[in-house]
Amino acid sequence: MFDTAEAYNAGRPEIALGQAARADGRPVLLASKFAPFPYRVSTAQFASALDKTLERLGRDCLGLYYLHFPYSVRGVGTWMTAMAGAVKAGKIRAVGISNCTGAQMRKAAGVLARYGVPLAASQVHHSLLHRKPETDGVLEACRRMDVALVAYRPLGGGAISAGSLAGPGRSALAGTLAEVAATRNATAAQVALAWLLKRDDHVIAIPGATRPEHVRENAGALLLELSEEELAAIDRVSAPAPAR
């Protein structure tokens, strides 16, 4: 699964991803996002944005299409109705939302359900440095509704893998990650990703990487099964944020 968005770099990553997927030829799931900018108020604008994304990707159908964020003059429900229409039209296969709360997930799923479309994914910031989804109801909603929690920025934007975490309490985390990594002949990035995947079966991490060696290294996290003791040691130095 490759994740992109129309809002990233004026759509250029969509063009690059489409070209790369065609050149490689292997089946891939491409995910992109609709940005409900303030000037976007109608389902016709939604349809036009999706068509442009498909054009840039060079595809007739997109594997997964997200509402990028909920901040919009139109509610989440309006955009979910448009999403359901796009599923029925065969332009997208699955629907997701991003940067949304548990309540917004329930609202989205309720509107989609009217059209017989499930909510497939909820993409939120989730990492050892940002554990909010574990306490704000998003992970819980994913479990209850059987929705994938797609964890973005899972390496803290690169801070975790750099091994030199700055900030209060972070040196303990860096030390523990390095320790676990050393005993497992792994890297801190792999341990951080393996920790994330162990949160719940619903969690899928989407690490960003521009270097092929980073992609290979991160894929290696799938083979790293952390023990309960290792998970507990990491948890001790990375407490989740208290519920609000």
Ligand SMILES: NC(=O)c1ccc[n+]([C@@H]2O[C@H](COP(=O)([O-])OP(=O)(O)OC[C@H]3O[C@@H](n4cnc5c(N)ncnc54)[C@H](OP(=O)(O)O)[C@@H]3O)[C@@H](O)[C@H]2O)c1
């Ligand atoms: N929905 C949203 O609002 C939202 C917001 C932010 C991000 N996202 C999505 O989430 C994806 C990932 O987030 P992100 O890129 O912001 O943060 P990230 O995945 O936490 O970190 C990416 C950074 O980590 C480095 N890195 C990756 N693997 C590494 C490794 N094994 N060792 C050392 N460094 C490593 C990368 O370096 P190199 O580039 O040198 O490989 C890059 O600088 C994005 O690509 C985007 O698709 C979504």
